[in-house]
Amino acid sequence: MPSPRKSRDPKTLRPATVLVHGGSLRSQFDETSEAMFLTQGYLYDTMEIAEARFKGEAPGFIYSRFSNPTVAMFEQRMALLEGAQAARATASGMAAVTAALMGQVKAGDHVVAARALFGSCLYVVEELLPRFGVETTLVDGADLDAWAKAMRPNTRTAFLESPTNPTLEVIDIAAVAQIVHKGGATLVVDNAFASPMTQKPLALGADCTVYSATKHIDGQGRTLGGVILASEAFIATHIHNFLRQTGPCLSPFNAWVMLKSLETMPVRVAAQQRSAERIAQYLSVHPRVKRVFYPGRADHPQYEIAAKQMSGGGTMLAFEILGGKKEAFAFANALSIIGISNNLGDAKSLITHPETTTHQRLKPEQRAALGIGPGLLRLSVGLEDVEDLCEDLARALG
Ligand SMILES: *Cc1c(COP(=O)(O)O)cnc(C)c1O
16 A cells, blocks of 8 residues: 655645645545535534533534634635735625724724725724724825824724725835834735735735635625634734624635635736736827826836735726716726626626715715826726727727
8 A cells, every 4th residue: 555645734835736725624525626514513522522622622613603614724725825824714805804903902092094995994994993982093005104193102003905996006015014013003904906916915014914805816706705814813812702702704605615716816816917917008008098007007106116015016907087977987888898896806897986986975075185086997807808808998988
């Protein structure tokens, strides 16, 4: 009998390999594809084993609000990809953001955040935290002095997205991490726009990375999910009990969808990024386009920072067309392949008009400060043939 095949330490494997093999828990049936464990609970052979598991003295699962084998595989695969010690999956990206922030603070604490945030994140920072006695300060994320000035002795954590939604402004994550750490606080980065393939906030000095797995991780527009990545100590202190007791757990079905999606994520995101570069170039020379915002282009205001902290420009771009709302609507209505939707990171290319949708609730002066005008459109580039996408854009631009 030959000796059993050895398995490699997953920490020594490259990302694409980790995304196919990392974190797999094989059942007694030796399945090749990861199993979906649709179960709420787990049996214990004896009362003694139940007692030991509850005490944390024996390994094993207890209840699927706490953990589940399919969810654990997804968490482990994400942790290996990010080089994080620990990961926790959540029911949505917003559950991840809310837990990462609320898990760290108590009444009397202070939070600093960049002003350009995903709408629901802005709600958590601006409205929800203050209701529980947590003060918040919003700053211009690109202004490092503003971060330094906003820090107070009771600042517990700082929060940012980069690139931002929808104008794809890039914030220097390493520089903000330094400022925040000097003030004794932690940094949480929402990395949904960049995707795990183009940016690694933990490696840049962030203490915690959060994802809406709904976006590039699922990548095919099916299920919602989120994930929180950090050190063992961060998860144990701030996240573990918060998630267990409040219950925003990821369903095993959705975890299975995400787990299988991770296998193809490097191929998908690379192709989408190539197409985004090409489309950004195409739009930048079109006479009806005033301006293109794409972090992978040398004309992006923070191109140097993007080049330093991202491995590419990403799959998202924004552009302003000449005219205003009327021209923007007529253009988007004339598209036949690119769909009108506020979602992003999908295999299908999707376009949205931030002023009237995702950022509708902001005051006009808030929108102006973020550079969201009536001619601005945000495009999430999908997996279609880029020639078809360019033709679609060309036809609609007339
Ligand atoms: C989509 C998104 C979220 C929220 O994620 P859900 O899965 O929809 O809850 C948070 N932050 C960013 C940057 C996003 O794009």
